[in-house]
Structures are given as structure tokens and as C-alpha cells.
Amino acid sequence: MSLDERKMKILKTIISTYLETGEPVGSRTIAKDSDLHLSSATIRNEMADLEELGYIIQPHTSSGRIPSDLGYRYYVNQMMEEHDIEIREKEEEIETERQMMFQKMDRMEEMLKSVADVLANDTNYATLVSTPHIRESKLKFIQLSMVDHCRMLAVIVVGNETVKNLLMNVEDPLSNEEILKLNILLNSFLQGLTLNEINLELMHTMKVQAGMHATILETVFSGIVEAIHEANDLEIYTSGATNILKYPELANPSQTTALLDTLVEKKQLVKLVDETVSDQEKHGIQVYIGSENQLPSLKDCSIVTATYDLEEGGTGTVGIIGPKRMDYRKVVHTLKNLTADLDEIFNKKS
Amino acid sequence: MSLDERKMKILKTIISTYLETGEPVGSRTIAKDSDLHLSSATIRNEMADLEELGYIIQPHTSSGRIPSDLGYRYYVNQMMEEHDIEIREKEEEIETERQMMFQKMDRMEEMLKSVADVLANDTNYATLVSTPHIRESKLKFIQLSMVDHCRMLAVIVVGNETVKNLLMNVEDPLSNEEILKLNILLNSFLQGLTLNEINLELMHTMKVQAGMHATILETVFSGIVEAIHEANDLEIYTSGATNILKYPELANPSQTTALLDTLVEKKQLVKLVDETVSDQEKHGIQVYIGSENQLPSLKDCSIVTATYDLEEGGTGTVGIIGPKRMDYRKVVHTLKNLTADLDEIFNKKS
DNA sequence: TATTAGCACTCGGATTAAATGAGTGCTAAT
């Protein structure tokens, strides 16, 4: 026994009906709704087969069937193969709204936050956006300057976007020439280096040349370490976490706490993002159904992720987290558009 | 009929019992627990009086009593008057833990985030921490510099802590002398000014002096506006939002969404913080019980807030949000200590 | 051989009924 044409059709109907209603689907419903004209009895036989094959599940004897993870998986794979998804609803509106969103923001951080917000609003699921993850950032530029007579500011530019500021107190103010010297020293030695390439020997040489200002260098060095770490670390923004409470199957009190916790406290989500980045294919869109993802607290959810790219080689992630019966078509479509837009923005902007 | 000694004693017992158990308190319980030796019948009479006076409530005929908002209010006021609260449990441990927390952080932002986290962990309530709110920040220092041949970096220092960076593309690179000139121009005109004091006329004069680089000034100006706004805007960090699910009286599905939403999405919380700042007294500790606070979604919660001060005149808020039957003693005590520590840190550090 | 009609059976969920017990208010006695 295998998946013939008719079984596939029935399976599809079961799943899409279940996506809409969230209730187990019975044989009668299908007999009426599907266009193949069969009696409920025949459908029942087929459903028994589908259950044996592992695509659907009966929550209890004498209830309709719901899709198993395998069933969802089949459905999603099928869907991804259809060469293009042509949902066009209100495309223009949405497009202009997005433009607005993008225009207003100048700092990437702010923009990504608002991407998460808008997305959560649009879809009614929880959303997740990570900052681009850059393998190994290089030091681009350093500048010291006196802000007032007892405080010095160090500005450190890493990679292409990250800027780190460091305010430090100094006992006696440095003259303009001294500052200038230090700046030249710092930039000529360090520009273009990664964290690994700044070694003890180099640091020693520099300190010798800096003479009496060696202590300042110390502070600057630790600032550099932090700046580079910061640039490498990925930040995660989430939004719409409470949306999941809208789906009764997820709102059961015992799990809901753990679920919300993972979404709000974020730390665990890093795993998800890492996973995403490592196995990308098909337009960078990934679908994780139920326990296909790493986090046990999300085992009753599905997660759809997409990646966007920075031209410098960084890769960020956008994800949607919802119930297993989420509207995959819409979600995939939305994410595709969104990441396309993001790609464009980041490349135009550079 | 008024609050005599005995009624007060009974009221206190009712409230503190209810704080522990969360269950309505009946007359028998009190007859046994309180040290005044009365029969349950007498207590019942007194309780009827207390109810008439508005201090307690009967959820339904024939159940015990629970405190009304007024009752809580009485209890809290009473408690605040007792000159000092002497909970000493594990004081040293906690103290060292705090030291750790403070040491590791250098950036204020990071530190405040972790304050919220630790606090939420310690208390099992939701917490809120706002960055200091400074009335009217002044521009302290501006510096332009070329990062590479086509990009210019503007560093803008506002108030005492906030630093804003602005990366912009320029068609043709400026020479060192030109940059130097612009820097002198900017600082000599703008240093020490607030947003109001930078007017059109001033801007015009500067543009004339800048000659061909007027367009750069434009960008810098809008950067300044943003930087000052950023410094004035208060940021709010929350943590432990899901803690509220631990209290059954708050976990009812219909309210819980709104509740979590306010905590997670933060925007509304600004109101709370504003309120706090405006009416502070008694060590800056404020207790808002039930609908005493502005936000309808928090009407079944109590909120305890405290303020900490920056020496430059900024004021930040730390708050705890929990069920009305929260452990007020502990919370007030914790907040007092915490803000004392924060004050110390910020003043030592400066 | 594939499909269908018919029927007995299952079982979760909703509805109803009764039992429980913590707690009250009131009255009469101390």
C-alpha cells in the first residue's frame, strides 16, 4: 500500500481543513468538501490507510483525524515544490507600508526591531529577528579625542557597521599633538586586523612606542576586544510573543510558561538561529515542524525561518513561530518578500 | 463605629494570612491564629464591621474575606511607618552577588538590564527598570572624521553618558584640514547648547561659514536632534514577565494576554514611570495597589517602584509588578537596598 | 473488484444532580 493520487488528495484536504478549523476532521466533512465524489465510507477506508502510513493521527478512538508531524512535513514539502506562490492580496498597500517602515529607520538595530513588530502584527504569530552574524570582524578605524579636560573618548569602528564608544577618565589631559600621535600609532598598527591577529608581541611594541601613555592603550585594547565581540555576537529581537496565546492548542497553562519564557528571555533562541544558518537551502527558507527543532519548549510549534544577507558576508535570520497548524503558504510568502526587501535595502544602502 | 485597636489587629491578621495563602480567610482561622482570645462568633461580628468600613470584601456570600484595595492600602501605609524593616536573611550572600553583578558591567545599559534580570529572579515577580530620565540634555562634543575614503563618521556626545554615532557617505573625501575646520566650527558654535537653543538663524550662520560643506552640516544637525532625543527618551527594560503566571488570580486567560502584552511590549509602561517620577516621597518608594495605577491592564496587580539618582540630575526608576497580595515587606526592603546600591555606584563611578 | 449503505459501538464533552463543607448571620444565653 502506498500513497496513490487519491490518498494524496485526501491527505491534502484533511490538512488544509485542519489548518482552517483547528478541529479534528471527520470522513463526512471530506466526502462533502473534496471534489472527488466518494462516500464517507470509502474515505474512512482511505483514512485508515493514511493513518497506518503515519500521515495522520486519531487523538482518540472515534474522533476525526489530525495531521501528524509527518503529514505536515509532506504538505510543506509539496507546497515548497510548487514553483511559485501567487498570493497577491493587497500587495500594494503592504508594499508601501513596508517602504515607510524602512525609510524611517536609519540605525539597523532600530529597523530590525521594527521589522519584528510589523511582522508580528501582520501575521498574528510570534516573530524573531536576529542581527547579521559576521564570522570574523576586522578593526576598521580608531580615534581618540578629549571630550573635556578629564575625559577621553575612544571611538572604535568594526566591520562595516558597528561603532563602539568608550569613555574613560584620565588624570591629566593630553595635548592635541599627543592625541594625534596616539591615533596614528593605533591606526597604523591595528587597522584591518582581526582579534586573533592582535597578539601580545604587537601590543608590547605599541606600548613601548606609546611611552608614558601605555595605560591608555590598555584600556583601548580591552575596548577593542569588546567591540569586536559585540560585532560578532548576534542580537535577537522578538515580538508578538503573546500572539501564541491566541491558539488554544498552545495555551495550556503548563506549557505556556516555558513557551513564553523561551520567547521573551531569548537566550535559548540563539540555538535556533545557529541551526538555521547552518542548514540553508531553497531560497533560505526553512520549515521546522514540531520536534524538528532543537528546543523542547517549542515542540508543539512550527517555526519558519528565512535568512537575509549583508554584502560584506554577514547573514541574519528572520523567523516566525506559531502553532503547527499555521498558515504556511502565507508565512512562506511573507518571509520571501521580506527578506528580498531586506537584501535590497542593505545592498542599496552600503 | 471606627477602627479601634482590636479591629486593626484583626484586619492585619486577615491581610497577612491572605498574603501567605491567597485563599479567603474565615473567622475560625483568625480565632485560632491571632493572639487575642476570642471566639469565631466575635470575630465574625468584627469582620462584618470591617466589611462595612470597606477594608475587606466577601467574594461571595459564605466565603471568607479578602482585603479590599483600601485594606491593602491601610496595611502598606502602616508598614511604611514602622521606622525600619529589618529583614536580614542571607544579607551577605546577596550583597556579594550584587557586587558581582555590578562589577562585570561597564555600560549602564547592560547593567540595568541585568538588574532587572536579577531582581526578577530574586523576587519571582515581574520587574521593570528604566534608564535615567534627564530633563534637558546639552550637547557636549562633536567630532567628524573620515573612516575610509568615502565614508565619514560623526560622533556626538550628549549630556554625560550618551554617545551617538552617525555614519554617512560622502561623494568626495574631505582633507584633514577641512575636517579640522568643520570640527572647530561645530564645537565652537554648538557646545553646551540644548535643542531649543539651536535655532534656524544659528544654523544659517554656520552653513554660510561652512561654504561648500553645508550639506554635511544638514546631516549632522539631524543627527544631533536624534542624539538629544535619544538621551532624553527613557528606555525601559523588563524581566520575568512570565512570573505573573505563577499567581493563579492573575493567570486567568482573558486578562493574562493584555497583562503580558503591557509587560513585554513596554510602550505603555512609560506612563507608569512618568507617574512615579512625578510623585515621589518617602525614600522614593511608591506603592500602587490595584487600580491606583494608570494602566487598566494592571488593575489586578500591585506595583512598587523606587527611584535612583544620577548626580547630574537624572532620575531612573526600578519597579516590581506582582499580584496585589505580594510580599510588600520583602519587596520594599529589596528595592530600598537596591536603589541605595545604584546611587552609590553611579556616584562613585562618575 | 471497488464502492457504498447500514448498523453497532466508542468515547470525549456537555449537562444535570447530588453531596460536601467552609463559612456566614442571627438569636438567645451567659
Added chain:
DNA sequence: ATTAGCACTCATTTAATCCGAGTGCTAATA
């Protein structure tokens, strides 16, 4: 002024019952 006693209330628990959507199986049909 206090207390013992009693009738009454009402949320909560438990059990009993009903309902109906849905199934699996069998025998009839095309």
C-alpha cells in the same frame, strides 16, 4: 460584651447521564 448554637448559603467536587460526531466492519451493489 461575648459566646454557643443553629439554620442557611453557595462554590466546589463527584457521580450519573446524555448526546452525537465519528469510527470499523459487514453485507449488498454496480
